[in-house]
Amino acid sequence: MKLPENFKNKMEKLLKDEFNNFLESYKENHYKGIRINTLKISVEEYLKITPFKLEPISWIKEGFYIQGDESRPGKHPHYHCGLYYIQEPSAMTPVEVLDPKPGDRVLDISAAPGGKTTQIASKLKGQGLIIANDISPKRAKALVKNVELCGMKNCVITNESPENISNKFLSYFDKILVDAPCSGEGMFRRDPKTIKSWSDSSVEKCCSMQREILDSIPKMLKPGGRIVYSTCTFSPEEDEGTIDWFIRKYPEFEIEEIKNMDGLDYGNPDWVNGNKDIRNTKRIWPHKIKGEGHFIASLRKKDGNEVENISFNCNNIDIERYLEFQKNYLNIEYRDNLHKIENKLFLIPSGLPDMSGLRVVKQGLYIGDILKGRFEPSQGLAMSLSKKECKSTINFSSESIEAIKYLKGETLITEGEKGWKLVCIDNYPVGWGKQVEGNLKNQYNFDWRMR
Template identity: 50%
Template sequence: MNLPKIYLDKMKELLKDEYDEFMNSYNDGKIQGLRVNTLKISVEEFLKINPFKLTKVPWCETGFYYEENERPAKHAYYHAGLYYIQEPSAMLPAEVLHVESGDRVLDLCAAPGGKTTQIGAKLKGEGILITNDIKHSRTKALLKNVELCGIKNAIVINGVIEDLNRSCRHFFNKVLIDAPCSGEGMFRKDPSMVKSWERTPTSEYSNIQKDILSQVDEVMSGDSRLVYSTCTFSPDENEEIIHGFLEENIDYDTVEIPKDNGLMDGLSEFAHGDKRVEKCIRLWPHKLKGEGHFVAVLKKDSDELSKIKNKDKKHKPLESFSKFVEDNLNCQIHGEFREINENLYIVPDNMPNLAGIRVVRSGWLLGKYKKNRFEPSQAFAMGLTWKDAKRVVNFSSDDPNVIKYLKGETINVESEKGWTLVCVDNYPLGWAKQMGNTLKNYYPAPWRWM
């Protein structure tokens, strides 16, 4: 690779005797991974039907490496949300956030959604996940991945942390900041990042990182956990940032995470000798199978109480939704219903008042009211199981009809008339409507197989 001299000089200073070993890692192929989505399938069950050659990612209980010649994004199981494709180093931050079912979690810089979907699986449908990206264009990918993975208790927003400071003061007990950074750990995976690195000085990113962290305390409850991560090697964006935050926030301290499987200590010599940053984690590409990451786990210990709003009175869905459930499902749909712009949602319990914030999705989108009828959404399908539907068309993963469905094509198949859940090996892909011998395709255009 044609790497800038200023970058090479910096890495020599940083790595010293390990510099040559680090540079040799650029000759290796890209490290690629996927993470099983346990909202849909257990790891054990996935391995029984898995079509790829996989090896375990040691720091993520649901993560696996796959071979470079594999194409998991082109398999029907990907479109059923059974796994998420994610660089293995990037699996660590959400793991050490230690999310538990029922937590109130904020993923602040979330797009395209890898860490959000990991958190969503750990919540197991309980609690609340607010996932944000500051760029509206990036929330499209974030939203699709939330819905693809069948996450029902996520609020997708497009805002800045100042907005959350007003509406979610001391609300969250788990916060993840995968901060914007210079992306040095992406050079091998995406060489175009080198040009971006040359255009933008690291000081510009460190100013953004400091600004985000300077405001995060306002949204964190008294006994809470914060994970800060980047995919860069620069101490100016890593140890120095954490040192500065700790100096200004006495209620916080770093948390020791076991350093095994090639995980290394933070570099205190680049943070004014602050030994607290040695508890941080560095993932170096010459020490393990991954592109590289920096992760800091911080614990807040104070008496601030989380501000949970009183529950609104329960809303009932319109009769047309109840009729849809009666005619098409074997299950009842429970939760706090809310109608927003003719769309019907189930919103998470204890949802804060997000007035003034651009909300992209307010929970589990069930569908849309159209005059006197209800039309189900793709998100609704992805949050169900095949047993929930009265009419199911189930294809095997190697059936050509799967690709036809994912391309939005009409399929000729005999079945009972009505709304039908289309599945691959009993895992939902989306809706269709049986009309005679024709299965009218409702797979959404933006999701279609290209």
């Protein structure tokens, strides 16, 4: 791997005696990981059924290194069931530091493609809510898929600037994740293409974007709330430098010590002539730990004012077709937080404020479409259910040809009572089928199908 000379010169000045070890790490392959989705299955249960050779990541209970070059976790039926998320091991760390608790209101301001959003969801355990935002419309679409695949019910996805988001959520969030756009130096080994776009000017450009995002964050956070700021770069300007700038501009915040993270290095205030508390931040170095480069800082808001936000007003008129479907096919009931937009029906997370004026991509759990004379359930609804929450199901083994045929979108020859069926693989929902005269018509999301 040919690294930019300017980058190597900079890293040699920063790392001094450690530089040769750092350089040697680029001769090794990058580490691959999966994070078990505990919204659907416990770590212990998944380890009983996994087909992969896994090694625990010491500081992430749900995280595992995946062994073997031939392992293809994105092709296995368990991936389509949402039982795990494929994620670079170091990238699991910021949410572990954020430490969301059930009932928290959490903002992921630069959320796509959704790895950290889905990790937050597993920590919330279905309680509280997440606003997952991304300013790019294309990236927001990828975010929708991963949120639905994970089975999240309490997530709203927006496609907005941080400034516009901040005008709607005043003193609202308990925790905010700022996984900031950066120069990507920590990803050179994992994705060598990023080397071509790196330059000293790209570092300067990223610093500007990071500070613009952070300027919108303080007024959205409750007093006592926490921000976790993270990047996947080594650049002190984007890491310690940005945190030093933020603390100076917003003195109501303090840098918290990050504990219980064995193997992670300290931030270095001397690199930016910064506040001594910058040492409380953390760095992940590829020559010291099995993962790619990251920087993480935890910031607590010491004081501020509480603000009352206008509540979301649900429209649950003319939803009888859904209620009929619910009675016939589901063992759970949704009623109070149902919201209809044209023919689409959503389940709105409790406590959501008024969202008018924002570009909303996904307004909570998309349940399905109320059409003339019928209701059609969504892929997202299927993924949000457990097998026991549906009255009519059909189950296939992950090793069966039927499972693969279903995931490819084929019609299956099956017998059973006419109507909707929740299709499961190894007893975990993967989508819908419709039983018609000896055939199970395939309703698996077209864009998700195996190719």
